Amino acid sequence: MKCTYACGSQEHLLARRTFLGGVVAGVGAVVGGLGALATPSAARQLARDGKRVLVINMHGGLSQLESWDPKPGAPTGGPFRAIPTSVPGIHISELLPKTAQVMHHLALVRGVNTSEDDHGKGIYLMLHGRRQTPAADYPEIGAVVAKALEPLGGDALPGHIKITSGGGGRGNDAAYLGPRYASVRLGDGKPPSHSSRPDGMSDDDEARRQQFRRLVNEHFLSRRRTAMTDLYTYSYEQALQLMEQRQIFDVSLEPQKDQERYGDHAFGRHCLLARRLLEHGITFVQVSHSNYDTHNENFRFHYEQMGEFDGPFATLISDLADRGMLDSTLVVVLSEFGRTPNINQYYGRDHWSRAWSVCLAGAKIARGAVLGKTNENGTAVVDHQVDHAQLFHTYLQAVGIDSFATIDVAGRPVPLADPAAAPIKELLA
Amino acid sequence: MVRVAADPKAVHVAEEFQHDRPLISCRFDPTGRFVFACSEDFTIQRWELATKNKVALAGHGSWPRDIAFTPSGDVAISCGYDEMLIWWETAAEKPQPLRTLKAHQGWVDAVAISPDGRLVASGGRDRIVRIWQVEDGAPVREMSGHEKHIYSAAFHPSGEYLLSGDLGGKVHQWEVATGKLVRTFDATALWSYNSGQQVDYGGVRSIAFRQDGQQVAFSGLHNASNPLGAVNEPLVLRFSWEKAEKLRSHVAQGVRGVAWRACFHPEGFLLAANGGSGGGWLLFWKEDDDQAFHKFQLPNTARGMDLHPDGIQVATAHYDRKLRISRLAPKAT
Numbered sequence: 057m058k059c060t061y062a063c064g065s066q067e068h069l070l071a072r073r074t075f076l077g078g079v080v081a082g083v084g085a086v087v088g089g090l091g092a093l094a095t096p097s098a099a100r101q102l103a104r105d106g107k108r109v110l111v112i113n114m115h116g117g118l119s120q121l122e123s124w125d126p127k128p129g130a131p132t133g134g135p136f137r138a139i140p141t142s143v144p145g146i147h148i149s150e151l152l153p154k155t156a157q158v159m160h161h162l163a164l165v166r167g168v169n170t171s172e173d174d175h176g177k178g179i180y181l182m183l184h185g186r187r188q189t190p191a192a193d194y195p196e197i198g199a200v201v202a203k204a205l206e207p208l209g210g211d212a213l214p215g216h217i218k219i220t221s222g223g224g225g226r227g228n229d230a231a232y233l234g235p236r237y238a239s240v241r242l243g244d245g246k247p248p249s250h251s252s253r254p255d256g257m258s259d260d261d262e263a264r265r266q267q268f269r270r271l272v273n274e275h276f277l278s279r280r281r282t283a284m285t286d287l288y289t290y291s292y293e294q295a296l297q298l299m300e301q302r303q304i305f306d307v308s309l310e311p312q313k314d315q316e317r318y319g320d321h322a323f324g325r326h327c328l329l330a331r332r333l334l335e336h337g338i339t340f341v342q343v344s345h346s347n348y349d350t351h352n353e354n355f356r357f358h359y360e361q362m363g364e365f366d367g368p369f370a371t372l373i374s375d376l377a378d379r380g381m382l383d384s385t386l387v388v389v390l391s392e393f394g395r396t397p398n399i400n401q402y403y404g405r406d407h408w409s410r411a412w413s414v415c416l417a418g419a420k421i422a423r424g425a426v427l428g429k430t431n432e433n434g435t436a437v438v439d440h441q442v443d444h445a446q447l448f449h450t451y452l453q454a455v456g457i458d459s460f461a462t463i464d465v466a467g468r469p470v471p472l473a474d475p476a477a478a479p480i481k482e483l484l485a
Numbered sequence: 486m487v488r489v490a491a492d493p494k495a496v497h498v499a500e501e502f503q504h505d506r507p508l509i510s511c512r513f514d515p516t517g518r519f520v521f522a523c524s525e526d527f528t529i530q531r532w533e534l535a536t537k538n539k540v541a542l543a544g545h546g547s548w549p550r551d552i553a554f555t556p557s558g559d560v561a562i563s564c565g566y567d568e569m570l571i572w573w574e575t576a577a578e579k580p581q582p583l584r585t586l587k588a589h590q591g592w593v594d595a596v597a598i599s600p601d602g603r604l605v606a607s608g609g610r611d612r613i614v615r616i617w618q619v620e621d622g623a624p625v626r627e628m629s630g631h632e633k634h635i636y637s638a639a640f641h642p643s644g645e646y647l648l649s650g651d652l653g654g655k656v657h658q659w660e661v662a663t664g665k666l667v668r669t670f671d672a673t674a675l676w677s678y679n680s681g682q683q684v685d686y687g688g689v690r691s692i693a694f695r696q697d698g699q700q701v702a703f704s705g706l707h708n709a710s711n712p713l714g715a716v717n718e719p720l721v722l723r724f725s726w727e728k729a730e731k732l733r734s735h736v737a738q739g740v741r742g743v744a745w746r747a748c749f750h751p752e753g754f755l756l757a758a759n760g761g762s763g764g765g766w767l768l769f770w771k772e773d774d775d776q777a778f779h780k781f782q783l784p785n786t787a788r789g790m791d792l793h794p795d796g797i798q799v800a801t802a803h804y805d806r807k808l809r810i811s812r813l814a815p816k817a818t
Contacts, residue, residue, distance in 0.1 A: 131506065131525075131526075134548075135566040135592075136547070137567075221683065346682070346683045347682045347683050347684060349682075349713050349714075351713055351714050352714060352715035353712075353715075357713065359592070359610070360684070399507070399525065401785075401804040402715040402760075402762070
């Protein structure tokens, strides 16, 4: 595939002068940038602000009734009680006592209706801001943020990182933005695969090896340069930079007392690693916590899972606030959907997307706020109903990205977010 | 009370008691006059069997989980997810809490009263077993050693020992007089960890002693291929008391669910109530067979069960808001 270098966009012209110059946005035919955001002044401002995004994905479908929107005493309420928080008048589930103490940093969106009860489609629309269709694929929020907040001249480190409990590798989640913005997955919070130099290889050996690779590459590129070859070159250079900064991914280098504060379990370590990555300038970090798909024994499983979530999450929010990072870091706690208010015969709750909750914090998000309301039994939204598209706009606006901007894909302007929707103004301070 | 021989193969649902919310567990009082059921509406419902008169016991601030009685039947003590133990006068016309005691940090799943009626034991999510005096609620001692959430407890008929079972399938035997851990029964066949779903699942859902104290049964589930989706099968483990050795793994071919509670029938067989994706069942096993010798399908999934002192009536608590009385006898003609 030939790269369309004749676009003349300012972003591209600037980028060409850099070390990673000539690296286009991806393999696809993306030739432009993010509209006004791509101007040097806008990008410079975002970089100076150090805008970052952290998404915590409550994998499987977190129950809103056992977290952000409890209904104690209602037929649908289950056994858990509601507790007061640091914000007078706001109550959340008793399963989140530590989170309750940082409520003044958070905003709860209790009127989410996404009308999608399928796991795959549900998480797609929450991470893409659009419903999945066979006609088009869109980049995930992480890829969009990584591109929009990328420092001028590119970044030595990947801007889109997912900390997973599964395996590592590279995601396929950037669509037309290309693999450059696809996620790097840190399986079980470990550094990227093959990011350490082989044993026995000296600095001189390594330098000569890379020198030879570049020589061969340049010879090849002088005659056959394409988007694909550029990406190939970029991947190698980024990998080299990543190897040199591998310690950024090593959570064991964090102070022992911090490791104890976050807890000796995977989610705690992953939250601490997320803090470390954000502090080192990674633009977008996603952490997953499993598993909330509790069709059976919902209450016992939520008791366990929320107990594991509560401490590290509250600690992370406190740390971001104490370190002055919360003003520039958007935190989103989302899921693919909520769970049914009805309690089934197995003490379980099934999939429910018509009335559920998302928790936000940081950046331009209003603090200590609740938006939206569900009815007495939690079956329907009765006030301030919002959906995935509005939330997607809001995420972008919260970190200063113009969510109405377009991306030029092969000469066709593609809206960054669903143009039929708009940000939730009440949430933006 | 004149006892007639039980006929498990003739079991049938004889009566239904209606409530307006799903039920969680059930117990007969020792006199056999009442049946009690814990409900999702935070109440315990009491029905008088002879009259069907229904009375609510209100006091818990969350789901009540179980209820135990002194041998005389005068006093009932319930436990709940509100961290509380509550004392009640069993036969009071309008029962009110006699004593409310914050017993644990987190859910209290297990409550048991000693055979002499002097002590009550409790256990829950804080993984601590506590013993209290029934008379005044004073703490007697507490025992630590469980690594996971405690689900069940029962005193040995001698009163000298207490067993407590946990999510991990470990059953600790404690010496009541000293609180010393005597030994641990290995019921880990009732537990599994699903690495895909990253969940611990199963546990010792009930403990039942044979009347002579020489055998003990632990009920729960196994073959949990999908814990979050309720795909599992009932399992009851029968152990010898003397050597703490597993004698039988009682299963029920073709039945999916959890053996929420098992009881030894005075005539020697073991019965359990199953609930789950395979529906509600009463399951019956003889001492020498792993497979059930009889299975009886209930109209709705069962969540709790108890055997009446007459050995004929079996109460089951159901999701469909009904308490059912089944009889281990031919239908009356």
